[in-house]
Amino acid sequence: MLLNTRPNKTQPRRHSITGEGNRQRILSAAEEVFAAYGYNGGTVGMIAEQARLSKPNVLYYFPSKAEIYDRLLVSILDDWIGKMALFEQAGDEPADKIAAYIRGKIAFSRIRPNASRVFANEIIGGARNLEKAIHARLRPQLKKDVELVYCWIRDGKIDSIDPYHLFFLIWSSTQSYADFSAQIRMLLQKEQLETEDFKAAETFLINLVLKGLGLYAESGARTRG
Amino acid sequence: MLLNTRPNKTQPRRHSITGEGNRQRILSAAEEVFAAYGYNGGTVGMIAEQARLSKPNVLYYFPSKAEIYDRLLVSILDDWIGKMALFEQAGDEPADKIAAYIRGKIAFSRIRPNASRVFANEIIGGARNLEKAIHARLRPQLKKDVELVYCWIRDGKIDSIDPYHLFFLIWSSTQSYADFSAQIRMLLQKEQLETEDFKAAETFLINLVLKGLGLYAESGARTRG
DNA sequence: GTCTATATGGCGATAGAC
DNA sequence: GTCTATCGCCATATAGAC
Missing domain, CATH: 1.10.357.10 (Tetracycline Repressor, domain 2)
Structure with missing residues (x-):
């Protein structure tokens, strides 16, 4: 059966489902912020607000603002x-x-x-x-x-x-x-x-x-x- | 005679000759800096360096970075x-x-x-x-x-x-x-x-x-x- | 007019509880 | 994984001597 082919324990992955979702939200938010204010004008705080996350939480998913931009x-x-x-x-x-x-x-x-x-x-x-x-x-x-x-x-x-x-x-x-x-x-x-x-x-x-x-x-x- | 038509005392003007020259130098420097780094990425320090002036001296000729940009x-x-x-x-x-x-x-x-x-x-x-x-x-x-x-x-x-x-x-x-x-x-x-x-x-x-x-x-x- | 020194505020990033 | 609090840095702008 289909249900049995997938074991209960979570598959190993780099980030959880919600985590990947958040990463994508952050990138989308960053796109909007950097487009409007430029790289230096856009802040991690703005990106966090746009993504509905806290500022440190954004930096939990990406090591730095520069890394968000590169990705x-x-x-x-x-x-x-x-x-x-x-x-x-x-x-x-x-x-x-x-x-x-x-x-x-x-x-x-x-x-x-x-x-x-x-x-x-x-x-x-x-x-x-x-x-x-x-x-x-x-x-x-x-x-x-x-x-x-x-x-x-x-x-x-x-x-x-x-x-x-x-x-x-x-x-x-x-x-x-x-x-x-x-x-x-x-x-x-x-x-x-x-x-x-x-x-x-x-x-x-x-x-x-x-x-x-x-x-x-x-x-x-x-x-x- | 031509020489006599201009009295010795300096004419009233908003800024001195060198001052107007410096204002122009600052605007040219700002053009270069803002073009390369954007408004937020460019700093008054960079503009000062490019114009060969000190940072406070730049802000003597313009009241603020924003004013330089507007001009x-x-x-x-x-x-x-x-x-x-x-x-x-x-x-x-x-x-x-x-x-x-x-x-x-x-x-x-x-x-x-x-x-x-x-x-x-x-x-x-x-x-x-x-x-x-x-x-x-x-x-x-x-x-x-x-x-x-x-x-x-x-x-x-x-x-x-x-x-x-x-x-x-x-x-x-x-x-x-x-x-x-x-x-x-x-x-x-x-x-x-x-x-x-x-x-x-x-x-x-x-x-x-x-x-x-x-x-x-x-x-x-x-x-x- | 030009400088050194500094006040002030904001931002990136971290610490550490939960 | 998510938060509050905070550190350290850097940039704008000002104070005040020269």
Whole structure:
């Protein structure tokens, strides 16, 4: 029977069930706090309050504030690189791949804006805590994607452009809807960015990039010549 | 005579010559420090060291760290909005105006990267210290520029796109060469971004945006069909 | 105007009871 | 595992001599 396969005594694990839950709560709370106040501006006390734990209890699950931050950065980078892998899926045609890629990045900005902000803060500050991961993980992935774009250029499927700058453009323009949402919100005079705003951004970016690469020549006609 | 027109006794002024010089040195130092460590991470001691002054002497010229930061933000926003005014100059044709606009923004990223980073940090953190200035100064300027783009669309000079998102794209993609230069540098495997890198970025962005807007149909031919 | 010395407060981290 | 209390450090800001 199913019930008998699991003995009564607790399985050996690094932390208890509630402990793992608390660790996750702390990381989520830290994401919110560091996004809003930066690493130095955010305090363990704020994280504790956000996670509904006491300050020493937070430091029971993590040895230090710096360690919380490091763990958080790694988890964000995992997610971020995961979105990049989208480039390997989603159809064979350049237009399909690029559109899916942009959609994935916009979705990340919409769903995990605070993760994007923590990441952005770290890079603005020099990315010292990400240097190894960028070289070891992000650069190889990017290199593969760049190679693919070069193939498209060689095969005459898209215009001849610099693939690196293409990716930098897609990253910055999609992430800005998370990182700089405060400014965008104020300029659009909205309380919050809504789903429709992200959809409008997505549509705009896909159309402009595809047409800018020489794809899309058929549907991009002007209203008048 | 010219010499007689200026009496010997010193003119009344808020601060002495050297004092104004020191105030400027402090703001420059603060720009560097806040860009690298954020507002909370940067200390008055670091600013003092960078400005070659003692810590209390810095606080003689400014009443508080917060006041240094506020003054710095205002001076950066002035410069930033100054670049936006470029949109009103530089030829009548949409292509000329947009190209000049992108060049101005890229130049800002190249010449004042730390200013861009301080600005970015503030916006990521919610732009609380910029809220008034954004509504009072940035939004009216943007609105004028957006109106002009709408005219171009109505006149059939460019494709029908959302002008707001066009400006957000130009801002984020140009600023990323300052704000995220650490990441870009690592991915391009360069010690520093050089003039040629900014030039490459500028060329890429201008070509992609112009073509993406339906301009540029003549020179944007693919290498093969 | 510039300095040394210091008051004051807040934060990260620990001790130790429960 | 969770808490209260507290230590030690560092940063802002001021006092006051020069």
